[in-house]
Amino acid sequence: MSNPKQPAASAPTTAITPTREENYAEWYQQVVRAADLAENSDVRGCMVIKPWGYATWENVQRVLDRMFKDTGHKNAYFPLFIPLSYLEKEAEHVEGFAKECAVVTHHRLQPGTKADGKPGLVPAGELQEPLVVRPTSETIIGASFSKWVQSYRDLPLLINQWANVVRWEMRTRLFLRTTEFLWQEGHTAHATSEEAMVETLKMLEVYADFAENWMAMPVIKGEKTEGERFPGAVNTYCIEAMMQDRKALQAGTSHFLGQNFAHSSDIKFSDANGSVSFAWTTSWGVSTRLIGGMIMTHADDDGMVLPPRLAPAHVVIIPVTHKPETAQAVHDYCVKLAADLRTIHYAGRTIDVELDARDIRGGDKAWQWIKKGIPLRVEVGPRDMEQDSVFMARRDRGHKEKVSVKRDEFLATIVQTLEDMQSGLFARAKAHREANTQRIDSRAEFEAFFGVKNEAESEETSSGGSVKGGFALAHYAPDPAVEDELKAKFAVTCRCIPVDGNDEPGTCIFSGKPSSRRAVFAKSY
């Protein structure tokens, strides 16, 4: 494939322009579009999740839902609308979310004159009390919990809901931060502080397990410092992943809420001795942001790369049928191959197959699937059929690197091949994180590692290849003032204080105070 307009030495072409090196943020948008995962809606800040993206989310849901049920949780559904007064009950909670709430004030439209003087429909029937579109559901679920919990025998109460929420963000990006997004939120109530904390950490573990073993995205489990804590929580735990541009992505959170929401929602129970106590609650969630994490962890300059275990389809069969005399036979052969593949079990379901018999050119077709990130592509033409073999390409290898495999062998090894890709993706992502994680032992080293803010920004827009930083592991005695300064000067935040048990005494590189372990610092999404 040569480009007549360019000299022979022209750079290799990529399916996505710009490349990650050239402009990471724009590359991300282009991958989402080229992979047909989602698109912008006419509604500001909202996205349309397209079938390929939604099917990926459905796989996330299916696997996580099983994990939640296996840990004793039940699904339920609570209203989209939250009375304003509910939100006002928990002081920190209001403060945290008030600035980004969509508020419903009317319940009817009627013909009238709009603000711009034109005739049209105008809101009528003002509500006595405005309703807030849930930015999260602690308060309204708390209201139910207070009714459901009377006795210690009602505890623990382990509930999850799959829902949409709305947070009126200033700046949005597909999957990573949209005004409306899909998520799950777990809400639990317990008799003791200890039990609630065990739950909080158990679900953190579930998230880490899912991220690493299903998304192939290595994560660091840790606790947030005060400034990054969920509004109203006593402790917030998180999983943090490193994206290919070395920025951190918070991929999931689990909160120990203490008795804060039990107080504000009046969740009380009588214990075995007949004395009344407030319950201890937790909440935890992951969202469609995970899809953004998958993209930024695995995708390359040719588009999406899906971890096989969560891919909407594992393999696409592309019949090569441009010779009319063999077209029908090839097609029949492919239908049979698809049927046989669909009997094979993999990662909790059967192999999902796309048989792409569309009447478009083969090269174009193959590239569409490359961009969508399907793990395996197999071409079957008359020559392959004669030899009873398929021509297979893996998405984690070069797009020209194809091998002829006997049909039986292909069927016998496909599970192993997919698992191989799955673990390969994880290993690659982990190696990238480790290569860009540094132990930092002084403030000077820290500043050199991240550079000053303005410098970093100009680098980002021009050549992403020289962006400084990554994960810095430094001793730190938590202090909000220090974090404010780091954010202002370096656009760096304390991502978390890891809970991996690797305690190590030292001194804070900012204050010189004693520190019992290293924290993770990074630029973040």
Added chain:
RNA sequence: CGGGGUGUAGCUCAGCUUGGUAGAGCGCUUGCUUCGGGAGCAAGAGGCCGCAGGUUCAAAUCCUGUCACCCCGACCA
């Protein structure tokens, strides 16, 4: 809410300075030739130039107003 920018075909944009009946590329439709890795040629469909005023014989173009969106900041899963 501050600072910058942009509204023209489904998408990306040119045209505007210097007014003269609407353009390109991609995509789409049809036909022919191609076809084991992003095809070529030909024909075709598709736009009240964001909206409202004004200037003018004449406005995508100049003027005024307005709305929307985008980017940068403050805020965030």
